[in-house]
Amino acid sequence: DAGVIQSPRHEVTEMGQEVTLRCKPISGHDYLFWYRQTMMRGLELLIYFNNNVPIDDSGMPEDRFSAKMPNASFSTLKIQPSEPRDSAVYFCASSFGRAGANVLTFGAGSRLTVL
Amino acid sequence: AQKVTQAQTEISVVEKEDVTLDCVYETRDTTYYLFWYKQPPSGELVFLIRRNSFDEQNEISGRYSWNFQKSTSSFNFTITASQVVDSAVYFCALSDRTGANNLFFGTGTRLTVIP
Numbered sequence: 001d002a003g004v005i006q007s008p009r010h011e012v013t014e015m016g017q018e019v020t021l022r023c024k025p026i027s028g029h030d031y032l033f034w035y036r037q038t039m040m041r042g043l044e045l046l047i048y049f050n051n052n053v054p055i056d057d058s059g060m061p062e063d064r065f066s067a068k069m070p071n072a073s074f075s076t077l078k079i080q081p082s083e084p085r086d087s088a089v090y091f092c093a094s095s096f097g098r099a100g101a102n103v104l105t106f107g108a109g110s111r112l113t114v115l
Numbered sequence: 116a117q118k119v120t121q122a123q124t125e126i127s128v129v130e131k132e133d134v135t136l137d138c139v140y141e142t143r144d145t146t147y148y149l150f151w152y153k154q155p156p157s158g159e160l161v162f163l164i165r166r167n168s169f170d171e172q173n174e175i176s177g178r179y180s181w182n183f184q185k186s187t188s189s190f191n192f193t194i195t196a197s198q199v200v201d202s203a204v205y206f207c208a209l210s211d212r213t214g215a216n217n218l219f220f221g222t223g224t225r226l227t228v229i230p
Contacts, residue, residue, distance in 0.1 A: 033217070043206065043220040056215060091160060099218050100148045100210035101167075106160035 004107035006092050012113045018080040021110045024073055025094030033104060034067055034077050035091040043091075049075065050098070082114045117142045119209050119221035127227045128197050136192040136224045138207030144168075147211035149183065149190045150218065155203040163205075166190065197228045 005024040013019055025032050034046040047057040052069045060067070064083070069075040079086050089111050093104040118141040128134045140149065151163040164174060166183050174181045178195045194201050207221040 042222045045217050045219075048217065056217075089158065093160075098216045100216035103150075103162050103165055104218060105162065106152075108157075108159045111158075 004092055004094050004105055006090075006107035006110050008110055009108060010111045010113075012115065013082055014115050015083055016081045017114075018078065019082045019086075019112060019114075021077040021090050021092075021112070023075045023077070023092030023107060025075070025092070026096075026105055027073065029094035029096045029105075030072075031095045031098055031102075032069060032075050033093040033095075033099070034075070035093065035106075037089040037091060037109070038087075046077070046090075079112075082112075084114045087112055087114050117147075117209050117211055117214050117219050119207050119219060121207055121221035121224050123224045124222070125225045125227070127229060129229050130199060131196050133193060133195050134197055134226065136194075136205050136207075136226065138190045138192065138221060140188050140190065140207070140209045142209060142211045142213065144211040144213055147209060150208040150210070151181070151190075151192050152206045152208060152220075153203045154206065154223070160206070163192075194226075197226075199228050199230050202226060202228045 007022045030051050033048040035043050036046055037043045046059040047067045048055055049069045067077045089109045091106050091109045093106040095102045095104045120139045147168045149166045153161045171183050180193045182191045204223045204225045206223045208218045210216050210218050
């Protein structure tokens with residue numbers, strides 16, 4: 001298996017632009033997670049899905065952030081409009097079964113820079 | 116609420132030295148899981164180990180060993196005979212029912228192994 005695949009790996013954009021990050025989880029995994037990593041706040045859970053349904057989005061910082069999972073093999077995290085404080089590395093992870101008893105496998109991350 | 120403390124922000128050792136990374140956790144649950152992840156300079160998050168709260172046996176995997184002590188709420192990670200390739204940021208994480216079984220990460224310890 002190719003693991004969790006994220007794209008783009010790097011994105012540089014200007015403030016106000018829309019950003020879309022993409023994730024392909026491991027085939028057969030039924031949980032998908034979006035995390036954000038910053039120097040100030042470390043690794044934070046933004047949202048997670050179970051069987052394509054959003055379960056908890058309490059970590060999503062603002063209405064400018066939205067995430068979707070239209071099918072079992074694809075998820076997007078969208079920021080509109082983007083702001084410099086959104087600059088971070090965004091990780092997607094998936095697992096078979098909920099976290100804790102099951103191990104999350106992370107993607108390589110998408111490094112976002114908003115100028 | 117759950118909490119993971121990695122008091123060591125940065126550690127530097129000379130190659131072949133042993134090094135221990137500390138992790139102290141807080142949880143009100145009796146059932147929980149503890150994890151260590153490695154983040155090398157390339158940026159991805161690599162799973163190292165998972166322990167559940169009912170298994171206090173220490174574990175050894177090659178040069179890596181983990182010491183889980185419920186009495187002190189600690190889950191420390193030791194690298195024996197460190198190598199340059201061990202240079203990375205290491206994260207301890209906790210998953211418990213109170214946190215909906217999601218992973219809650221510590222702030223990480225940056226390990227630099229000097230050749």
